[in-house]
Amino acid sequence: MTTTTTLRVMTAGSVDDGKSTLIGRLLHDLDLITDDVLHDLKTASQRTGRGELDLSLYTDGLIAEREQGITIDVAYRYFRYKERSFILCDAPGHLQYTRNMVCAASQVDVVLIMIDARSGPTEQTRRHLRIVEMLQVSTMIFVVNKLDLIDFSQQRFLEIQSELQRLAPVLVIPVCALEGDNIVHSSQAIGDNRIHWYVGPTLIELLLKTQSPSRYRAESKLRMFVQAVLRPTGENSLNLHDYRAIAGRIDSGSLSVGQSIKIFNASGLAPQNCIVTEIFSTSGSVKTAPAGASVSLTLSDEIDVARGDLITDSQDTPPSQMELTATWCWMHEKPAFIGQTILVKQASRTVRAKIASILSKLDLTSGHFCSTTSYGDETLQANEIGKIKLRLMQPLLNDDYTEFPGTGSLIAIDPQKFDTLGAAVL
Ligand SMILES: Nc1nc2c(ncn2[C@@H]2O[C@H](COP(=O)(O)OP(=O)(O)OP(=O)(O)O)[C@@H](O)[C@H]2O)c(=O)[nH]1
Numbered sequence: 001m002t003t004t005t006t007l008r009v010m011t012a013g014s015v016d017d018g019k020s021t022l023i024g025r026l027l028h029d030l031d032l033i034t035d036d037v038l039h040d041l042k043t044a045s046q047r048t049g050r051g052e053l054d055l056s057l058y059t060d061g062l063i064a065e066r067e068q069g070i071t072i073d074v075a076y077r078y079f080r081y082k083e084r085s086f087i088l089c090d091a092p093g094h095l096q097y098t099r100n101m102v103c104a105a106s107q108v109d110v111v112l113i114m115i116d117a118r119s120g121p122t123e124q125t126r127r128h129l130r131i132v133e134m135l136q137v138s139t140m141i142f143v144v145n146k147l148d149l150i151d152f153s154q155q156r157f158l159e160i161q162s163e164l165q166r167l168a169p170v171l172v173i174p175v176c177a178l179e180g181d182n183i184v185h186s187s188q189a190i191g192d193n194r195i196h197w198y199v200g201p202t203l204i205e206l207l208l209k210t211q212s213p214s215r216y217r218a219e220s221k222l223r224m225f226v227q228a229v230l231r232p233t234g235e236n237s238l239n240l241h242d243y244r245a246i247a248g249r250i251d252s253g254s255l256s257v258g259q260s261i262k263i264f265n266a267s268g269l270a271p272q273n274c275i276v277t278e279i280f281s282t283s284g285s286v287k288t289a290p291a292g293a294s295v296s297l298t299l300s301d302e303i304d305v306a307r308g309d310l311i312t313d314s315q316d317t318p319p320s321q322m323e324l325t326a327t328w329c330w331m332h333e334k335p336a337f338i339g340q341t342i343l344v345k346q347a348s349r350t351v352r353a354k355i356a357s358i359l360s361k362l363d364l365t366s367g368h369f370c371s372t373t374s375y376g377d378e379t380l381q382a383n384e385i386g387k388i389k390l391r392l393m394q395p396l397l398n399d400d401y402t403e404f405p406g407t408g409s410l411i412a413i414d415p416q417k418f419d420t421l422g423a424a425v426l
């Protein structure tokens with residue numbers, strides 16, 4: 001059981017469905033908002049005419065967010081409860097800020113997809129759901145909010161529940177974030193038990209029970225990016241005059257002293273082979289180091305290594321290709337089109353590429369990809385998800401995202417303005 005590990009939880013869903021309020025309510029009811037912050041929230045709520053206490057202001061701290069009453073940027077809150085550490089990310093629901101949501105979703109273990117009970121799932125709910133599926137987030141929970149606005153109707157909840165489970169077969173929980181039902185306290189514990197027909201766990205009980213998967217795949221092949229080259233200098237380092245080590249974190253696989261490794265230069269030159277002569281971890285010199293460990297290595301040869309280079313096992317020939325087909329979420333208002341020149345970044349490496357074809361687009365309702373010819377539109381518009389085939393000027397690794405999240409993901413960059421155009425998984 002890994003319940004002492006950190007759980008990274010994010011809110012998602014359409015604009016105004018109550019994501020920020022839910023996070024504020026969760027921390028408030030766990031008694032984790034300090035008196036001075038609570039005082040500031042009350043003052044800000046009253047000043048902006050939002051009643052006695054608007055808990056959405058706890059994460060919506062930007063002036064522009066408070067003026068408009070929407071979330072713009074992802075906000076993070078950290079807390080510990082019952083021997084478990086949590087990182088909460090509050091993402092925006094607005095279509096225009098879908099890119100911020102994608103960025104946050106690529107880093108979390110659990111996504112709470114919120115739904116306003118009055119409207120049920122909207123197009124933006126389905127878009128967020130499909131983005132979460134694309135990024136293979138391990139746990140997803142549907143949170144049906146604003147039960148007070150449907151008179152706590154079980155029948156309406158059941159209708160939404162079956163609609164949601166047709167979209168994805170995951171758990172659905174009814175809550176009222178405004179007043180706190182089923183967040184930390186059950187509706188029954190709050191007093192008049194307005195959601196008496198729900199006998200399942202509260203949100204915090206669910207989160208305490210959720211397993212957090214390891215971010216580092218020990219059973220996969222070795223992947224480690226060089227984060228720094230260590231060359232101690234100065235008076236205190238005279239005895240380290242010739243010392244040179246490379247530091248980084250082992251993303252997958254493991255490393256041992258004597259292991260033969262290959263270093264792929266970020267500029268795309270042929271890989272160089274060498275042997276690991278020493279490994280230092282936080283506990284000093286070690287013979288082996290597992291996935292997830294931050295280490296520094298000394299090598300058998302004085303080879304050219306720089307930040308961003310990729311280390312693999314010398315036996316491993318990661319497939320590298322001049323053509324790559326990946327699933328993209330397009331983020332730029334200018335749509336992707338056939339023949340477009342872009343820069344593609346994979347981990348620390350950037351190469352030029354051309355869009356060879358836009359093969360299919362994701363249908364948000366069914367979750368299936370449909371050929372672009374059936375749409376009669378061979379572009380990928382902002383916030384659409386689709387499969388794009390790229391022709392690369394230099395090869396990139398064709399690492400599967402499920403096994404290698406670091407190298408199995410790409411971003412597209414505008415070669416003139418350097419805007420981020422989209423994000424993809426292989
Ligand atoms: N009646 C009622 N109102 C709620 C509930 N939860 C949130 N609200 C209100 O809904 C409005 C929007 O809440 P937010 O928490 O800002 O919504 P959001 O999902 O974070 O919005 P964006 O981040 O902009 O997408 C606010 O006025 C909240 O007070 C609820 O359970 N019941």
Ligand SMILES: [Mg+2]
Nearest residue numbers: 019020070071
């Ligand atoms: Mg919000």
